Amino acid sequence: MKLTRRQMALGIGIAVIAVPLPEDYAAAAARGSRFDAAWAEVQAWVGKAFPGAVVAVGMQGRLVALRSFGRMSAAPDAPPMPRDAIFDLASLTKVIGTTTAAELLYDRGLLDLDRPVAEYLPAFGGAPGHDRITVRHLLSHSSGLFTSELLWQHSRNRQELLARIDHMPLAWEPGSRYQYRDENMILMGEIVERLAGKPLGRFLHDAVFEPLGMKDTGFNPPARRIARIPPTEQDDVFRHRLIRGEVHDENAFVLGGVAGHAGLFSTAADLAQVAQLYLDHGRRHGRQLLKPASIAAFTTRQTVVPGSSRALGWDMPDASGGFAGPRAAPDALMHTGFTGTSIYIDRSRNAFIILLSNRVNPSRGNKRIADARIAIHTALLSAIDAAAVRR
Numbered sequence: 001m002k003l004t005r006r007q008m009a010l011g012i013g014i015a016v017i018a019v020p021l022p023e024d025y026a027a028a029a030a031r032g033s034r035f036d037a038a039w040a041e042v043q044a045w046v047g048k049a050f051p052g053a054v055v056a057v058g059m060q061g062r063l064v065a066l067r068s069f070g071r072m073s074a075a076p077d078a079p080p081m082p083r084d085a086i087f088d089l090a091s092l093t094k095v096i097g098t099t100t101a102a103e104l105l106y107d108r109g110l111l112d113l114d115r116p117v118a119e120y121l122p123a124f125g126g127a128p129g130h131d132r133i134t135v136r137h138l139l140s141h142s143s144g145l146f147t148s149e150l151l152w153q154h155s156r157n158r159q160e161l162l163a164r165i166d167h168m169p170l171a172w173e174p175g176s177r178y179q180y181r182d183e184n185m186i187l188m189g190e191i192v193e194r195l196a197g198k199p200l201g202r203f204l205h206d207a208v209f210e211p212l213g214m215k216d217t218g219f220n221p222p223a224r225r226i227a228r229i230p231p232t233e234q235d236d237v238f239r240h241r242l243i244r245g246e247v248h249d250e251n252a253f254v255l256g257g258v259a260g261h262a263g264l265f266s267t268a269a270d271l272a273q274v275a276q277l278y279l280d281h282g283r284r285h286g287r288q289l290l291k292p293a294s295i296a297a298f299t300t301r302q303t304v305v306p307g308s309s310r311a312l313g314w315d316m317p318d319a320s321g322g323f324a325g326p327r328a329a330p331d332a333l334m335h336t337g338f339t340g341t342s343i344y345i346d347r348s349r350n351a352f353i354i355l356l357s358n359r360v361n362p363s364r365g366n367k368r369i370a371d372a373r374i375a376i377h378t379a380l381l382s383a384i385d386a387a388a389v390r391r
Contacts, residue, residue, distance in 0.1 A: 034387040035065060038379040042355075046070035049372035050340050050357035052081030052230065056268035058352045059384060061280070063272050072230045074362045086216050086229045086265050087356040088248050090337030093264040094185045096217075096274055097204050099298060099313025100290075101192045102139065104207055107294040110195045111135065113312070117143075120191045123163075129170040135191065137174045138184040139312035140302045145183050146171035152238070152250035161254050162190070178308035182251060182261040185313075189260020201258050212277065212284055214270040220257040221245060221265045229265065230358040232339055248339050248360065262337075268354045275345050275352035278333060299333055323370070324353075325378035327385075340369050344377060351384050353377060 035057070042055055052070030056063060068085065071078040089096065105111040113136045118125025125131055129144070137143040145168050155161035165183050172179070189200050196203040201219040209217045221229060223245065231244035238250055247253050249262035257263050273284065278299070282290030298312040309318040314333045321328035323336055329348040336342045340359030345352045355376060359369040 035380070035383045038376070038383040039067065039069075041379040042067075042069050042376050045368070045372040045376065049366065049368040050359040051078065051361055052085075053340075053355060053357035054081060054083055054085055054087075054268045055356075055376075055380075056272045056352075056354040057380060057384070058272055058275060058279075059387065060350050061276065063269070064387075066269060066272075073358070081230065082228060084216070084228060084267050084269065085356070086221060086225055086267055087341055087358065088229075088232055088337075088339045089264045089266055089341050089356075090249060090262050090339040091182075092266075092271075092335055092337040092341050092343060093252075093262045094260070095313050095333075095335045095343070096266065096271065097200070097208075097264050098185050098189050098192060098260040099139070100208055100274065101196070101200065101204055102135075102188060102313065103290055103294050103298050105192065105195050106297065107291050111191070113139070113297070117187060117191070120194055121166075121187065124166045124187065127167050127169070129174070130166075133174045135188070136302075136312065138188045138191075139298070140178070140305050140308065140310055141180045141184050142175050142178055142302075142305045142308065143181070143184050144170040144172040144174045144177070144179075145181055146179060150250070151183075152254045155254050158255045161251065162186075175305065178305050178310065182249075185261040186251070186255070186259055189258075192260065199258065200260065208274075208289070209270075211287060211289055212270075212273040214266065214273055217264065217266040217270045219263045219265070220247075231361055232358055233360040233364055234362045268356050271343060271354045271356075272352065275343060275354065278345050279347065279350055279352065321374075323373040323377065324381070325374040327378055327381040336373070338364075342373055346381075346384075349381075349384060349388070353380050353384075 046069050051074045052072055054068045057065040066083055068081040068083045070081050072081055102111060114134050116131055117133050118131050133143045147168050151161050151164050155164060193200050226245045229245045231242050232248040234242050247257045247263045252259040252262040277284045281292040282288055282295050299314055301311055301316050309316050315335050317328040317330055317332055324334060324344050329346045331347050333345040340357035342355045
């Protein structure tokens with residue numbers, strides 16, 4: 001497909017989606033007329049909120065758009081961002097990886113959401129109050145675990161960092177307060193490994209990524225893919241180099257690049273498979289990977305936790321719509337990643353939006369991604385609604 005002059009001027013790449021669509025809808029999606037304003041909104045944030053980005057949009061069971069914007073980095077000679085760029089997902093690891101793995105184990109009757117964590121991880125049970133923390137508390141970020149110290153600054157390796165979590169004090173009674181903490185999902189990743197009997201990355205590859213055809217998703221990507229991986233931050237504090245092809249998150253780095261809270265790398269096209277898995281109630285490519293009841297257990301808002309808009313693992317829109325803006329559906333599933341990534345799964349519209357960027361390049365000091373996410377999702381949801389009305 002040839003790009004229009006306007007698309008070329010905006011630096012936009014477009015993929016031709018090779019799945020059958022109703023003729024009028026397919027033509028509109030490929031032509032992009034319904035989405036022109038949304039694409040212009042994404043482009044408007046290039047060089048402001050991020051050097052480059054890739055956006056995937058799905059509607060009614062189809063991937064209708066996969067577009068790239070801007071460049072691979074903030075360097076003046078950086079190449080254009082490819083549509084198959086492999087991004088450091090940061091905290092999207094929590095939902096794409098760890099939460100989905102937990103659902104599979106729950107589905108198989110191996111994971112009890114209301115069982116104490118210490119029964120799965122005995123070393124965790126020695127500190128005061130830890131015996132009252134359940135799996136549900138971890139997944140809803142209501143464990144009460146809290147510390148102001150940066151674990152990676154006091155840990156030389158995986159064993160030392162995990163030991164610090166095992167002895168972390170409680171700041172609140174478990175279940176009494178919401179406090180988003182990476183430690184919750186680090187522990188959840190450890191539970192997954194114990195129950196699965198294999199490393200987290202291997203279990204996810206075998207049980208999730210391979211069945212879904214996600215060929216570019218995993219921890220510690222091989223060096224041969226470095227050309228497709230946008231660099232993240234120029235780290236002048238910890239590693240003293242430009243971070244590219246290795247996890248940006250410091251705790252995950254100390255943990256060896258594989259952790260329940262961060263470390264996954266993936267593409268927008270691969271993440272579209274996970275989004276559609278949730279929209280299709282656990283069924284994908286003719287196979288029921290997750291029972292609908294198991295998905296429902298994890299994607300229901302945990303209203304018993306004060307001040308929380310979260311389900312289990314997943315976040316959901318608050319009254320303002322969160323990062324998805326005022327057009328967000330109340331029952332949507334969503335999550336962000338520190339590096340500039342996000343996923344939004346809209347069960348009411350039967351649609352999804354994946355926005356991947358490297359907003360921390362060259363520095364995490366740029367925080368305009370917060371405004372960019374709201375503006376971009378508002379524009380895309382408006383376009384999705386307009387396209388749905390005219391189908």
